[in-house]
Structures are given as structure tokens and as C-alpha cells.
Amino acid sequence: MDIEKRIDEYLKWLKQEIRFYPLSNGYYELVTPFLDSANDYIQFYVKEENGYFLFTDDSWTLNNLEMSGIKLSEKRMAQIEQIATQFGVKINKLELTYKANLRNFPLGKMQFTQAMLRIGDMYLTSQSKVQTYFHEDVDDFFREKEIFASKNVSFTGKSSYPHTFDYMWSRTKTHPERVCNVISTPNKANFTSSIFSCSDTIGARRDSQCILIVNDEKKINEEELVAAQNYGIHVIKWSERESQNNLSMIAS
Secondary structure (H helix, E strand, O other): OOHHHHHHHHHHHHHHHOEEEEOOOOOEEEEEEEEOOOOOEEEEEEEEEOOEEEEEOOOHHHHHHHHOOOOOOHHHHHHHHHHHHHOOOEEEOOEEEEEEEHHHHHHHHHHHHHHHHHHHOOEOOHHHOOOOEHHHHHHHHHHHOOOOOEEEEEEEOOOOOEEEEEEEEOOOOOOOOEEEEEEOOOOHHHHHHHHHHHHHHHHHOOOOEEEEEEOOOOOOOHHHHHHHHHOOOEEEEHHHOOOHHHHHHOOO
16 A cells, blocks of 8 residues: 555645635634534634634534533543643633644644544544543553553654554564554544544554554444555454454553
């Protein structure tokens, strides 16, 4: 597989699919091709001011979680702030914000989109009425099985974009370096984002391997699984986490 070609194709697609709409207050509305758990396109706002680009989601991400029945407790807000910090995003009350200099607009756009996706993916879809924090389930499982990994590790990919992974295992005698993301809401947007992060990172770190741990409480679209596998990504369905092959993939 030509990883560089795949990365270029993704970036070209992303550039073509993002839409800009000027607003009367100096902001532009950016509509991305990524969908949230309600199948709405993720959108945010940006304006140029004093030599910087200012990004805001107008409190959409966290308001959407609350409208889905998620209580933003002190503990959950701490988890959300931790994710936001990974992408250089700040939280003002319920508003996500990001500041980028003029040269770093593409990076800012990528970072802000990734933060919105990752925070929005923290919880199961509202339709299930289950408010379980899936990442906590993964952490508990790792502790139970004595699986030790570094958390929230960032790498620069082949495209020069940074990517943050939930877990990373260093190389051992029996395993290459492994990076892993957790997907609690396995929709197309979250798969597409994780596949790009994996392929772009592996393009820069040739001997690494990528793993996705996916919540399969609801049926996963087979096309998303095939797409990940076509990029050489190992997908672990949560219901199959106890299988010997999957346990071997995430062994310390």
C-alpha cells in the first residue's frame, strides 16, 4: 500500500469537502464532512483578529452532550479538559476555543476538528440512554488484565500534522511499537479520523502498528471495519476483547 498516496488523497478530500460561509459578525462558519452521533455535520466558527485565527464552537459540543442527557460533572469536565489540552484547545465555560497564528491555519483547523470529534465521542450515543464513559471501561479492563500502556501520547505524522493516541506500547521482543485509539461511537466520521491518524503516523514511524478498540454495543457498519483493515489497522471489538489474539495485541 502507498501510504503517502493515501494520505494525500485524504487531505485533498478534506480540503474539497470543508465548506466556508461568511457571517455578518466577521466570523466564517466552517462545515466539516464529519458527522456527530446525531448524524449532523460538525461545524465551528473562525475569524482573523490581530494576526491570529480565533476558533470557537459556540458551546455546541458540550451543549450537545448535555442535551443528550449527559451530566457534566466535575469529574467529567476534568476528563474533557484533559482531552482539549491534548489538542491545544481551551474551554471557557462551555465554549471550546483555539488560537492559531496565520501560518498555522490548516493545523488549527485539524486540531480543533479533532478535539470536537474526540470530546463528542467520549460517551455512548444518546439513543441508547446509557451514560457510561466507555474509555473508563477500557481503563478498568487494562487494570484487571495488568495491561500497562502510556496514555495520551502525541506523534507527528507524515503530513506534519500531530496526532494524539489514547494508548501507546513501546517495542518489545515480541511486538512492535503500538498506538491505539478508543472509539465509543463507531460512526463513519470517527473511523475516518482514526484511520487517517493511524496511517499518517505509521507513514512516519514505519515499524509501528495501530489498534482501534471499538464499542460494538450496536452493530458496526462493515464498510468501516473493512476500511480500517485495508490500512493494516487491527480492530478490537469490545465484545471480543477477551480473545487470545486480541489480548496478545495489547499485551505489555
